[in-house]
Amino acid sequence: MLRRLRSSKNNGLYKESTSIHNSSSRFIAQPAINFNSSPELKGGCLYGGHFGRTQPHHGYRGGVQVFTYKELQVATSGFSEENVIGRGGFGVVYRGVLSDGTVAAIKMLHRLGKQGERAFRVEVDLLSRLHSPYLVGLLGYCADQHHRLLIFEFMPNGTLQHHLHNGHQPLDWGTRLRIALDCARALESLHEHGIPPVIHRNFKCTNVLLDQNFRAKVSDFGLAKMGSDKINGQISTRVLGTTGYLAPEYASTGKLTTKSDVYSYGVVLLELLTGRVPVDTKRPPGEHVLVSWALPRLTSREKVVEMVDPALKGHYSKKDLIQIAAIAAMCVQPEADYRPLMTDVVQSLIPLAKNYSVSASGSLRFPNQRPIRLSASSEKSILHNKVATLETTNVFRFSETLQGVLLAREQPSRGFLNA
Numbered sequence: 198m199l200r201r202l203r204s205s206k207n208n209g210l211y212k213e214s215t216s217i218h219n220s221s222s223r224f225i226a227q228p229a230i231n232f233n234s235s236p237e238l239k240g241g242c243l244y245g246g247h248f249g250r251t252q253p254h255h256g257y258r259g260g261v262q263v264f265t266y267k268e269l270q271v272a273t274s275g276f277s278e279e280n281v282i283g284r285g286g287f288g289v290v291y292r293g294v295l296s297d298g299t300v301a302a303i304k305m306l307h308r309l310g311k312q313g314e315r316a317f318r319v320e321v322d323l324l325s326r327l328h329s330p331y332l333v334g335l336l337g338y339c340a341d342q343h344h345r346l347l348i349f350e351f352m353p354n355g356t357l358q359h360h361l362h363n364g365h366q367p368l369d370w371g372t373r374l375r376i377a378l379d380c381a382r383a384l385e386s387l388h389e390h391g392i393p394p395v396i397h398r399n400f401k402c403t404n405v406l407l408d409q410n411f412r413a414k415v416s417d418f419g420l421a422k423m424g425s426d427k428i429n430g431q432i433s434t435r436v437l438g439t440t441g442y443l444a445p446e447y448a449s450t451g452k453l454t455t456k457s458d459v460y461s462y463g464v465v466l467l468e469l470l471t472g473r474v475p476v477d478t479k480r481p482p483g484e485h486v487l488v489s490w491a492l493p494r495l496t497s498r499e500k501v502v503e504m505v506d507p508a509l510k511g512h513y514s515k516k517d518l519i520q521i522a523a524i525a526a527m528c529v530q531p532e533a534d535y536r537p538l539m540t541d542v543v544q545s546l547i548p549l550a551k552n553y554s555v556s557a558s559g560s561l562r563f564p565n566q567r568p569i570r571l572s573a574s575s576e577k578s579i580l581h582n583k584v585a586t587l588e589t590t591n592v593f594r595f596s597e598t599l600q601g602v603l604l605a606r607e608q609p610s611r612g613f614l615n616a
C-alpha cells in the first residue's frame with residue numbers, strides 16, 4: 198500500500214529502483230507512458246504526443262535514435278539472409294552493425310495493418326521511456342512511408358527458449374535461478390514502476406533474451422497494455438498471447454490484469470525447473486499441458502524431485518528447488534487474485550539467486566536471508582493455501598511458509614493444512 202501511495206505521489210514519474218546487474222544502474226525518471234499519445238504517422242515521419250515534432254535525422258530522444266532505411270540496409274548488408282537471427286509473428290530480426298560499430302538486432306516488421314502498426318508504436322512508446330536493466334533496450338527505430346523497423350541492443354546468447362529446449366549445453370542451476378530473478382525484476386518493473394502498471398501480455402521463453410553473461414532481459418512489448426493488479430481494476434481485451442502461457446481467466450474471458458503476467462511467469466519458472474515446454478502433445482496422456490501435470494506434483498517433496506530437468510543431472514540444491522516449486526505453484530494457481538505480486542516473487546528469489554554460487558572448492562553456499570515484509574496480496578495468497586500465516590511477515594518466512602505448504606501436505610499432523 199505504501200509503495201502504491203508513494204508511486205501515485207510521484208505523479209506520473211517512473212520510480213527509481215536498483216539494479217542487480219550493476220549497483221550503479223538506476224531506472225531513469227521518465228514520464229509515464231500514455232498510449233493515447235502514441236506517435237502518429239504523417240507524411241512518412243513520426244509525429245504525435247511524445248514525438249510532437251519531426252525527429253531530426255539521427256536525432257536522439259530519450260536515447261532512442263531515428264534511422265533511415267538506407268542506414269539499416271547498410272548495417273545488415275542489404276538485409277541479407279545470412280544476417281537473419283530470428284523470425285517472429287511480427288517480423289524478421291537481423292543482426293546488424295551500426296555506423297558507430299554497435300552490433301544491434303534489427304527487427305523489420307511485416308506490414309500487418311492495424312495490429313502491426315500498434316505493435317510498432319507500443320514498442321517505441323514504451324521502451325523509449327521505460328528504462329530498466331531487465332528490459333531489452335531500444336536503440337532506435339525507422340518509420341518511413343514503407344517501412345517499420347526497430348533497433349534493439351543485441352543479446353548474443355539468444356533466447357531462453359533455445360537454451361532450455363534446443364541447446365546443446367544445459368543451463369546450470371545457478372544460471373536458471375539468476376534468469377528467474379532477472380525476469381521477475383523485469384515484470385516487477387513493468388507492474389510496479391509504470392503508472393498505471395504495464396502488462397506485458399506475451400511473457401514466454403522466446404521473449405527472454407540472454408546477454409554474454411547469461412543475464413536475462415525481457416523483450417517483445419508489441420502486445421503490452423496498461424492495466425491493473427486488481428481484479429476489479431481489470432481491463433477487458435481481445436485475447437492475444439501464446440498458448441500454454443495464457444492465464445485461464447484471461448484465456449476464457451479476456452479479462453486482463455498484471456496477474457496474467459504472473460501466471461505466464463509461473464509457466465516459465467516451471468520450464469526452468471523441469472526443462473519441459475508448456476504444451477507437448479508428444480508426451481503421454483496427462484502430461485501434455487505442463488501446468489496441469491506440474492500443479493499437483495509441486496506440493497510433494499518426492500514428486501518435485503522427480504520433476505527436475507534431467508539435464509541438470511542432479512546438480513541443484515534441493516532446498517532451493519522446493520522454494521522455487523512453491524513459488525511456481527503460487528504463480529500458476531487458477532485464482533488470479535491469490536497469485537503473488539511480482540515484487541514478492543523478486544524478494545523471495547533474491548536470497549536464492551544472490552547466494553547460490555559455487556565457491557572455489559566447488560561446494561554450494563546457502564542463503565543468508567534478510568527479513569523483508571510480505572505484501573498484503575502474498576499474505577492473502579498464503580492464507581488461501583491454508584497455511585498458518587500470522588507469523589509470515591518476512592521473506593525468509595515466506596520461503597519457509599512455501600516450504601511449509603509442501604511439508605504440511607506430507608505431514609498433516611503438523612496442522613498447517615487441512616489437506
Ligand SMILES: Nc1ncnc2c1ncn2[C@@H]1O[C@H](COP(=O)(O)OP(=O)(O)OP(=O)(O)O)[C@@H](O)[C@H]1O
Binds near residue numbers: 290406417
Ligand atoms: N535483441 C535481440 N538480440 C538477439 N536476438 C534477438 C533479439 N531480438 C530478437 N532476437 C531473435 O529473433 C527471434 C525473433 O524475435 P521476435 O521478437 O521477432 O519474435 P518472437 O518473440 O520469437 O515471436 P513473436 O513475436 O511471434 O511472439 C528471437 O526468437 C531471437 O532469436
